Amino acid sequence: xxxxxxxxxxxxxxxxxxxxxxxxxxxxxxxxxxxxxxxxxxxxxxxxxxxxxxxxxxxxxxxxxxxxxxxxxxxxxxxxxxxxxxxxxxxxxxxxxxxxxxxxxxxxxxxxxxxxxxxxxxxxxxxxxxxxxxxxxxxxxxxxxxxxxxxxxxxxxxxxxxxxxxxxxxxxxxxxxxxxxxxxxxxxxxxxxxxxxxxxxxxxxxxxxxxxxxxxxxxxxxxxxxxxxxxxxxxxxxxxxxxxxxxxxxxxxxxxxxxxxxxxxxxxxxxxxxxxxxxxxxxxxxxxxxxxxxxxxxxxxxxxxxxxxxxxxxxxxxxxxxxxxxx
Amino acid sequence: xxxxxxxxxxxxxxxxxxxxxxxxxxxxxxxxxxxxxxxxxxxxxxxxxxxxxxxxxxxxxxxxxxxxxxxxxxxxxxxxxxxxxxxxxxxxxxxxxxxxxxxxxxxxxxxxxxxxxxxxxxxxxxxxxxxxxxxxxxxxxxxxxxxxxxxxxxxxxxxxxxxxxxxxxxxxxxxxxxxxxxxxxxxxxxxxxxxxxxxxxxxxxxxxxxxxxxxxxxxxxxxxxxxxxxxxxxxxxxxxxxxxxxxxxxxxxxxxxxxxxxxxxxxxxxxxxxxxxxxxxxxxxxxxxxxxxxxxxxxxxxxxxxxxxxxxxxxxxxxxxxxxxxx
Numbered sequence: 001x002x003x004x005x006x007x008x009x010x011x012x013x014x015x016x017x018x019x020x021x022x023x024x025x026x027x028x029x030x031x032x033x034x035x036x037x038x039x040x041x042x043x044x045x046x047x048x049x050x051x052x053x054x055x056x057x058x059x060x061x062x063x064x065x066x067x068x069x070x071x072x073x074x075x076x077x078x079x080x081x082x083x084x085x086x087x088x089x090x091x092x093x094x095x096x097x098x099x100x101x102x103x104x105x106x107x108x109x110x111x112x113x114x115x116x117x118x119x120x121x122x123x124x125x126x127x128x129x130x131x132x133x134x135x136x137x138x139x140x141x142x143x144x145x146x147x148x149x150x151x152x153x154x155x156x157x158x159x160x161x162x163x164x165x166x167x168x169x170x171x172x173x174x175x176x177x178x179x180x181x182x183x184x185x186x187x188x189x190x191x192x193x194x195x196x197x198x199x200x201x202x203x204x205x206x207x208x209x210x211x212x213x214x215x216x217x218x219x220x221x222x223x224x225x226x227x228x229x230x231x232x233x234x235x236x237x238x239x240x241x242x243x244x245x246x247x248x249x250x251x252x253x254x255x256x257x258x259x260x261x262x263x264x265x266x267x268x269x270x271x272x273x274x275x276x277x278x279x280x281x282x283x284x285x286x287x288x289x290x291x292x293x294x295x296x297x298x299x300x301x302x303x304x305x306x307x308x309x310x311x312x313x314x315x316x317x318x319x320x321x322x323x324x325x326x327x
Numbered sequence: 328x329x330x331x332x333x334x335x336x337x338x339x340x341x342x343x344x345x346x347x348x349x350x351x352x353x354x355x356x357x358x359x360x361x362x363x364x365x366x367x368x369x370x371x372x373x374x375x376x377x378x379x380x381x382x383x384x385x386x387x388x389x390x391x392x393x394x395x396x397x398x399x400x401x402x403x404x405x406x407x408x409x410x411x412x413x414x415x416x417x418x419x420x421x422x423x424x425x426x427x428x429x430x431x432x433x434x435x436x437x438x439x440x441x442x443x444x445x446x447x448x449x450x451x452x453x454x455x456x457x458x459x460x461x462x463x464x465x466x467x468x469x470x471x472x473x474x475x476x477x478x479x480x481x482x483x484x485x486x487x488x489x490x491x492x493x494x495x496x497x498x499x500x501x502x503x504x505x506x507x508x509x510x511x512x513x514x515x516x517x518x519x520x521x522x523x524x525x526x527x528x529x530x531x532x533x534x535x536x537x538x539x540x541x542x543x544x545x546x547x548x549x550x551x552x553x554x555x556x557x558x559x560x561x562x563x564x565x566x567x568x569x570x571x572x573x574x575x576x577x578x579x580x581x582x583x584x585x586x587x588x589x590x591x592x593x594x595x596x597x598x599x600x601x602x603x604x605x606x607x608x609x610x611x612x613x614x615x616x617x618x619x620x621x622x623x624x625x626x627x628x629x630x631x632x633x634x635x636x637x638x639x640x641x642x643x644x645x646x647x648x649x650x651x652x653x654x
Contacts, residue, residue, distance in 0.1 A: 054589070095570065103570030103594065105546065157595060219432065234588070243422065243430030249592050256585040261561070262381070265576050265600040267430065268484060272598075273591040 010303050010325075011120030014061045018051060020306055024060070027116065029124040034072035036082060036125060038325040040143045040300070041065040041118045043313040045174070045229070047111075049252045055113060062119035062323075063111040066133060066142035074127055081133040083145040084125040085279055086110040102276050119303070121325050131279050137286045140294045143322060145282050147174060148293070151181035152285065153277025154248055160185040160223060167191075167221040169211075169237055170228035170251075171198035173320045176296050178225055178250065179205050184285070190221075195317055201295060211236075219243065225250055231257035243267045250274050296320050337630050337652075338447035341388045345378060347633055351387070354443060356451040361399035363409060363452060365652040367470045367627070368392040368445045370640040372501070372556070374438075376579045382440060389446035389650075390438040393460060393469035401454055408460040410472040411452040412606055413437040429603050446630070448653050458606050464613045467621045470649060472609050474501060475620070478508035479612065480604025481575055487512040487550060494518075494548040496538075496564055497555035497578075498525035500647045503623050505552055505577065506532050511612070517548075522644055528622060538563075546570065552577055558584035565590045573597045623647050 011024035029035045042064030050057050063086045069077040088108045089101030096104050110125065111117020133142045151174070160166060164187045168175050171193025179191050179202045189206035193199050199208035209215070217240040224237040229251035237247045247269055264271065286293065298319040301309035306323065313321035338351035356362045369391030377384050390413045396404040415435045416428030423431050437452065438444020460469045478501070487493060491514045495502050498520025506518050506529045516533035520526050526535035536542070544567040551564040556578035564574045574596055591598065613620065625646035628636035633650065640648035 100570065243427065249588055251592065253587050253589045253592075256587045258583040258585055260580050260583045261576055261600070262580045264598065265578065265580075265602055268600045268602055270597060270599050271591065273588070273593070273595045275592055275595055 009121035011060045011116075012062065012303065012306055013059065014051065015058045018061065018306075018310070020303065024120060026122045027124045029071055031073070032126050032128070033124045034069050034074075034077055034082075034127050034130060036065075036067040036084070036123050036130075037070050038065050038067040038118050038121060038123055039081075039139050039327075041323045041325060042143050042147070043310065043321045043323065044147065045172075046252050048314050050112065054252060057112060059111070059114075060116040060118070060120045060123075061111050062117035063109070064143055064146045065118035065123065066139050066145070067118075067123070067325075069130065070122075072127060077127065077130060077132065081139070081142065082130045083133055083142055083279060083283070084110070084131070085129045085149075085276075086112070086146060087276060088115060088126055088129065119306070119323060119325075121303075131283060134283065134287050136290075137283065138294070140297060140322070141286050142283075144177065144293045144296070144320070145279050145286070146276075148177050148181065148282040148285065149277035149279045150174075150250070150275065151177040151277070152281045154178065154225060154250060154274045155181065155185065156277065157272050157274045158223060158246055158248055160187050162186045164188065164222040165190075165220065166223045166225065167217075167240060168206075168225045168227065169193075169233050170226070171195055171202065171208075172227070173296055173318075174227045174250065176201055176319070177293075178227060180289075180291055180293075181285070182225070184289075198317070198319075221245060223248065227251050229253050231259055234259060235263075238263045238267065238269060241267070241269055244269070246270045246272060248272050248274055297322060300324055336448035338387045338443075339389065339630065339633055340386065341378065342385045345388060345633075345637070347630065351447060353449045354451045356398055358400070359453050359455070360451045361396050361401075361404055361409075361454050361457060363392075363394040363411070363450050363457075364397050365392050365394040365445050365448060365450055366408075366466050366654075368650045368652060369470050369474070370637065370648045370650065371474065372499075373579050375641050377439065381579060384439060386438070386441075387443040387445070387447045387450075388438050389444035390436070391470055391473045392445035392450070393466050393472070394445075394450070394652075396457065397449075399454060404454065404457060404459065408466070408469065409457045410460055410469055410606060410610070411437070411458070412456045412476075412603075413439070413473060414603060415442060415453055415456065446633070446650060446652075448630075458610060461610065461614045463617075464610065465621070467624060467649070468613050471504065471620045471623070471647070472606050472613070473603075475504050475508065475609040475612065476604035476606045477501075477577070477602065478504040478604070479608045481505065481552060481577060481601045482508065482512065483604065484599050484601045485550060485573055485575055487514050489513045491515065491549040492517075492547065493550045493552065494544075494567060495533075495552045495554065496520075496560050497553070498522055498529065498535075499554070500623055500645075501554045501577065503528055503646070504620075505554060507616075507618055507620075508612070509552070511616075525644070525646075548572060550575065554578050556580050558586060561586060562590075565594065565596060568594070568596055570594045571596070573599060576600045624649060627651055
C-alpha cells in the first residue's frame with residue numbers, strides 16, 4: 001500500500017489558469033473511496049469550457065480516465081484496471097435515491113465541480129463509481145468510456161428506431177462517438193460535418209455529408225443531434241428537422257448564444273438535453289463490437305508536455321488528445 | 328346572396344403599417360370556400376409581432392373570429408354562426424395527407440401568411456376549415472376558440488397527469504386560457520404572474536403565485552409552460568423545472584433572445600414547442616364546462632375605433648380586446 005498521505009504527485013491544477021504542480025499531495029481516500037493510479041486521461045471540450053469560465057472550478061482538471069486501483073476496502077478491486085463514473089451524489093436526496101446521482105443538486109463532479117480530477121498521477125473516487133475494465137478492452141479504448149457513455153445516454157433520452165432518419169451535426173470527437181452509439185439502432189443515419197478526413201472516419205457506420213448551406217435538407221430528418229455547441233448549428237438543426245421532430249442538444253455551450261425560439265414553436269419541435277451516461281453500456285459496446293476507437297486518438301502526451309497537449313487538443317480539427325500520467 | 332364581387336367593405340390592411348380601408352373589395356370565395364360575415368374578432372399578441380416584423384405579411388390582419396356564413400356550396404352552413412381553423416394546407420403533400428395541414432410547408436395562414444385575415448367585414452375560408460358554433464356558446468365566447476384551441480394543443484404535445492406539478496409562467500390572456508385547458512387534467516397546477524388582479528382571474532382553477540425571484544422554486548415542477556415570450560421567463564423556467572422535466576414553449580418571440588442552452592443540457596430538460604390546435608376540443612370545452620371566458624375580455628371596440636383598440640390591446644396588463652366588425 002502506498003503511504004498516500006506523505007507522497008507527492010504531479011497534477012494539472014486549475015485556479016483561473018492551468019499549471020503543472022509537481023508536489024501535489026497524493027489524495028487520501030475516504031472510507032467509501034478507492035485510490036486509483038491514473039494511466040491515461042482524455043482531454044475533453046468541457047475542460048476548455050471550464051478554462052473559459054463555464055463553471056467556477058478550482059482544483060485538478062480532467063474527468064476522462066483509466067487507471068489501476070491501488071487502495072480500496074473492497075479487495076477484489078486492488079490491482080485491477082478501472083474506469084469511474086464522474087458524478088458523486090449526496091446519496092440521501094430523492095434524486096440520488098432514484099439512481100439519478102448525476103442530477104443531485106448537491107453533487108460533486110470529477111474535475112468539474114468540487115472534486116479533484118484525473119489530470120494527476122492519482123485520484124480518489126467512491127468505490128460505487130468504479131467499474132472494472134474487461135481484459136478485451138485496452139487502456140487506449142477504456143479512456144473513451146466516459147464520452148462514449150455520454151453518447152449512449154442519447155439512446156436513454158430519445159427513442160430511435162430503425163425507421164428514423166437521424167442526422168448528427170458535428171464530425172468532431174464527440175460526434176464520432178455518437179455516430180458509433182446511434183448506429184447500433186440501425187436507423188437511417190447521416191453525419192454532417194466540415195472535414196472530409198473526419199467524415200471518412202465515420203463512413204463504416206453512416207452516410208456522411210459536407211455541411212453546405214446550398215443543400216436543401218429542410219425538414220429532412222426525424223431526429224437531429226447537435227454536438228457542435230454553436231448557434232449556427234442550432235439554427236441549422238431547426239431547419240433540417242421535420243415539423244414535430246426532435247433535436248438533441250449534446251454539447252457544452254461556453255457563453256450565451258443568440259437565437260429566436262419561435263422556429264421551435266412554429267414547427268412544434270422537441271428539444272432534449274442529454275448529458276452523462278452510465279458506463280456499463282459503453283463498456284459492453286467496446287467489449288462486444290470490437291470497433292477500433294483508437295482511430296479517434298489524435299496524439300498522446302506525457303503530463304510534463306501538458307502545454308503542447310492542450311494546444312493540440314483545442315486546435316481546429318483535433319481528435320482525442322490523451323495525457324499519459326503513469327506507466 | 329350578396330354580390331360579393333361588386334361591394335366594398337371595411338378592412339384593417341397591413342402593409343408595413345396598419346390602416347383602415349373602407350373600400351376594400353368583399354372577397355369572392357373560391358369553389359371550396361365559404362364567405363363569412365365577421366361578427367367579432369380578437370386581437371392577439373401575434374398580430375403585434377407581425378406588425379413588428381416577425382413574419383413578412385401584407386394584407387388584412389387578424390385570425391381570431393366568429394362570424395355568420397353567408398355564401399357556401401354546402402347549404403347547411405348558410406346563416407350559421409361559425410369559427411374557422413386558420414391553417415390552409417396545400418392538400419397534397421405528405422404532411423397534409425397525415426392531417427398536419429398546420430405544418431404544410433406551402434400552407435397559408437389566415438391573417439398571418441398569404442391569406443387575408445378577419446379584421447374586416449367579410450372573410451373567405453375553405454369550407455373544411457369551418458366549424459359551426461353550438462347554440463350554448465355566445466359570440467363573445469366563440470371568438471376565443473382559436474387561442475383556446477392553441478391552449479388545448481399543449482395537451483396533445485405533452486402528457487400531463489394528475490400527479491404532475493405544473494407551472495404556467497405568464498398571467499396574460501394566453502396564460503389564462505392555458506390555465507383553463509390544463510386544469511382539466513386535474514394536475515397540481517400553479518400560475519406564476521406579476522399582477523394580483525390577473526392571478527385572481529385564475530384562482531378558481533389553480534394555485535397562483537406572484538413572480539418573486541426570492542422564492543426558492545428551484546427544481547419544483549415536472550412541467551413548466553412558458554407563455555410570456557421573454558428571455559428572463561425562459562431562464563426562470565429552466566430554473567424551476569426539475570432535472571429531466573419538460574418546458575413547453577407557447578409564445579411568439581419577436582426577435583433573437585440571448586441564452587445559454589447548457590442549462591438544458593445539464594438538467595437534461597425537454598423543451599416542446601406548441602402552436603395551433605384543432606378547434607373541436609375547444610368548442611366542446613366551452614359547451615360542456617360553462618366556464619365564463621367573457622371575464623377575459625378587456626374591452627370591445629368598433630372597427631372604426633381600431634387605433635384605440637390596438638393601443639388598448641398592446642398596453643401592459645391588457646386582457647383580450649375585441650373588434651366588432653358587423654352586427
